[in-house]
Amino acid sequence: MAIDIDTARKVAKLARIRVEEADLPRLAGQLSGILGFMEQLNEVDVAGVEPMTSVTPMRLKRRADVVTDGNIQAQVLSNAPDAREGFFAVPKVVE
Amino acid sequence: MSANTWTIAAARDALRKGEISAVDLTMSCLTAIDAGDGLNAFVHKTPEIALEQARAADARLKAGEAPAMCGIPLGIKDLFCTRGVPSQAASNILKGFRPEYESTVTTKLFEAGAVMLGKLNMDEFAMGSSNETSAYGNAVNPWRRKGSNVQLTPGGSSGGSAAAVAADLCLAATGTDTGGSIRQPAAFTGIVGIKPTYGRVSRWGIVAFASSLDQAGPMTKSVRDAAIMLGAMSGHDPKDSTSADLPVPDFEAALTGDIRGKIIGIPKEYRMDGMPAEIEALWARGIEMMRDAGAEVRDISLPHTKYALPAYYVIAPAEASSNLARYDGVRYGHRAKLAQGDGITEMYEKTRAEGFGPEVQRRIMVGTYVLSAGFYDAYYNRARKVRALIKRDFEVVFNEGIDAILTPATPSAAFGLGEMADADPVQMYLNDVFTVTVNLAGLPGIAVPVGLDAQGLPLGLQLIGRPWNEAEVLNYAHVLENRAGFVAKAEKWW
Numbered sequence: 001m002a003i004d005i006d007t008a009r010k011v012a013k014l015a016r017i018r019v020e021e022a023d024l025p026r027l028a029g030q031l032s033g034i035l036g037f038m039e040q041l042n043e044v045d046v047a048g049v050e051p052m053t054s055v056t057p058m059r060l061k062r063r064a065d066v067v068t069d070g071n072i073q074a075q076v077l078s079n080a081p082d083a084r085e086g087f088f089a090v091p092k093v094v095e
Numbered sequence: 096m097s098a099n100t101w102t103i104a105a106a107r108d109a110l111r112k113g114e115i116s117a118v119d120l121t122m123s124c125l126t127a128i129d130a131g132d133g134l135n136a137f138v139h140k141t142p143e144i145a146l147e148q149a150r151a152a153d154a155r156l157k158a159g160e161a162p163a164m165c166g167i168p169l170g171i172k173d174l175f176c177t178r179g180v181p182s183q184a185a186s187n188i189l190k191g192f193r194p195e196y197e198s199t200v201t202t203k204l205f206e207a208g209a210v211m212l213g214k215l216n217m218d219e220f221a222m223g224s225s226n227e228t229s230a231y232g233n234a235v236n237p238w239r240r241k242g243s244n245v246q247l248t249p250g251g252s253s254g255g256s257a258a259a260v261a262a263d264l265c266l267a268a269t270g271t272d273t274g275g276s277i278r279q280p281a282a283f284t285g286i287v288g289i290k291p292t293y294g295r296v297s298r299w300g301i302v303a304f305a306s307s308l309d310q311a312g313p314m315t316k317s318v319r320d321a322a323i324m325l326g327a328m329s330g331h332d333p334k335d336s337t338s339a340d341l342p343v344p345d346f347e348a349a350l351t352g353d354i355r356g357k358i359i360g361i362p363k364e365y366r367m368d369g370m371p372a373e374i375e376a377l378w379a380r381g382i383e384m385m386r387d388a389g390a391e392v393r394d395i396s397l398p399h400t401k402y403a404l405p406a407y408y409v410i411a412p413a414e415a416s417s418n419l420a421r422y423d424g425v426r427y428g429h430r431a432k433l434a435q436g437d438g439i440t441e442m443y444e445k446t447r448a449e450g451f452g453p454e455v456q457r458r459i460m461v462g463t464y465v466l467s468a469g470f471y472d473a474y475y476n477r478a479r480k481v482r483a484l485i486k487r488d489f490e491v492v493f494n495e496g497i498d499a500i501l502t503p504a505t506p507s508a509a510f511g512l513g514e515m516a517d518a519d520p521v522q523m524y525l526n527d528v529f530t531v532t533v534n535l536a537g538l539p540g541i542a543v544p545v546g547l548d549a550q551g552l553p554l555g556l557q558l559i560g561r562p563w564n565e566a567e568v569l570n571y572a573h574v575l576e577n578r579a580g581f582v583a584k585a586e587k588w589w
Binding site: 003007008011012014015016017018019027030031033034035037038039040041042043044046049050051052053054055056058060061063072075076078079080081082088090091092093 | 191192193194195292293294307308333336337339340399401402404405406408409416420423424425426427428429430433437438439440441442443444445447448451456457459460461463464465467474476477478479480481482483484486519520521524536537562
């Protein structure tokens with residue numbers, strides 16, 4: 001399926017990546033090319049096939065539902081672009 | 096020969112006999128690294144950490160308590176989180192990120208006494224086959240075509256690892272492989288690289304690309320070294336729920352060289368249209384070597400092979416779009432400078448536009464699209480069904496008695512940097528044609544250097560084994576290595 005400029009704009013929005021209006025045609029073309037390549041999958045008869053959900057058939061381990069870590073606020077915040085008073089700081093969300 | 100050129104096995108023996116100290120061995124690598132800046136393989140050097148670890152290794156060696164990796168100087172792919180050391184996944188979005196924690200793989204290697212020389216270049220977020228998507232600029236292949244100065248790609252995504260090992264800047268390196276990112280660069284640089292069975296090595300602390308496909312593995316100068324280092328990297332980790340709680344065999348002990356009576360499958364679907372005659376000839380030589388060693392060679396069919404690449408390029412970007420949603424400019428890494436009145440959405444959008452390179456952006460958007468309402472079934476679910484069929488293809492031949500599968504590792508030798516710049520993104524994806532099936536099916540696969548092409552560049556073959564059977568795969572690889580007698584090295588120009 002060919003991706004038009006509106007679809008490219010919408011995908012960029014969903015992905016939270018700013019794409020300048022002038023770059024949308026090129027992006028749409030590239031996405032169309034990649035998705036066109038994927039169209040080959042339509043040739044495969046997948047009737048009755050379950051989608052693969054785990055690589056190795058195994059029961060995932062469970063762990064006890066207990067606290068195993070904590071009290072490391074400084075470490076958690078140490079790489080934040082903006083941390084204040086023990087919190088991550090972001091632009092105002094609610095007016 | 097200067098010690099940086101040694102294999103792990105040779106260095107281990109020399110260290111244990113006291114013929115060299117870990118500090119001297121490390122120094123010879125640090126010297127080679129400083130002289131190797133032209134390769135752009137090491138992007139963060141950590142000489143202080145290396146020397147401190149080497150001194151500790153010498154103390155352990157003196158005490159007679161020295162595991163195989165004790166005192167062995169390694170390069171670590173930038174995808175691994177290393178405490179206090181930049182771990183950027185070759186992306187601007189993680190610029191300045193210094194993890195407060197250590198990945199399980201590096202923790203295990205350090206506990207075994209290994210020495211970290213620094214962090215290695217790679218494609219951004221491991222998305223690429225040529226190292227050209229790196230925020231650091233590409234690493235360069237130490238190999239050149241005969242009589243040519245054209246700079247070649249070391250492959251990708253573990254291109255810095257491959258270049259560093261091939262150029263003897265370190266004894267070995269860690270790599271990761273989501274669609275071929277260990278095996279393709281290993282083949283392009285004439286070294287050995289193994290992607291273990293999915294779940295053999297913990298993914299904890301490795302920056303995630305596509306979680307159902309990613310596996311870490313060693314990139315080394317010999318099959319024996321791959322066996323030694325894989326042993327140190329493997330094992331169950333409660334912090335990765337997909338890591339298998341299985342005993343880790345002694346991989347090195349499995350290198351008996353005896354493969355008599357084993358059955359090697361040759362899949363006809365890997366004989367691609369337009370495959371270069373040299374790759375075809377290399378494969379035929381490999382088949383002869385296996386026969387000569389007493390294995391039975393049998394033609395097999397893996398009928399869904401053709402659909403592996405398109406399935407991969409749905410599944411991997413889908414998983415990447417979820418995994419990379421965490422880079423939002425809030426908790427770590429880059430945050431864009433905001434204009435007056437910008438809210439949180441603008442912060443996300445500007446941060447991600449500035450932080451991610453074009454290929455990563457493309458893959459996130461492809462993933463977003465195939466997961467979006469209305470397309471989820473048509474693309475993502477269909478790809479997962481095809482993935483099940485690809486896995487079934489392998490199960491069928493293994494059930495029919497095939498012990499391992501021999502294929503080419505790559506469709507060509509290393510190509511020139513910039514040569515693919517104007518190509519369609521799909522052209523670059525074709526590099527993974529022989530390797531992605533193995534990730535989709537979660538199997539172990541190893542690339543072994545077997546010969547040189549007419550231009551003097553290394554070519555490799557790939558062996559694929561049954562799940563959890565790295566030991567046997569390594570033994571087949573060892574046979575191939577012995578018979579191929581590949582000893583060529585890149586001529587030093589850097």
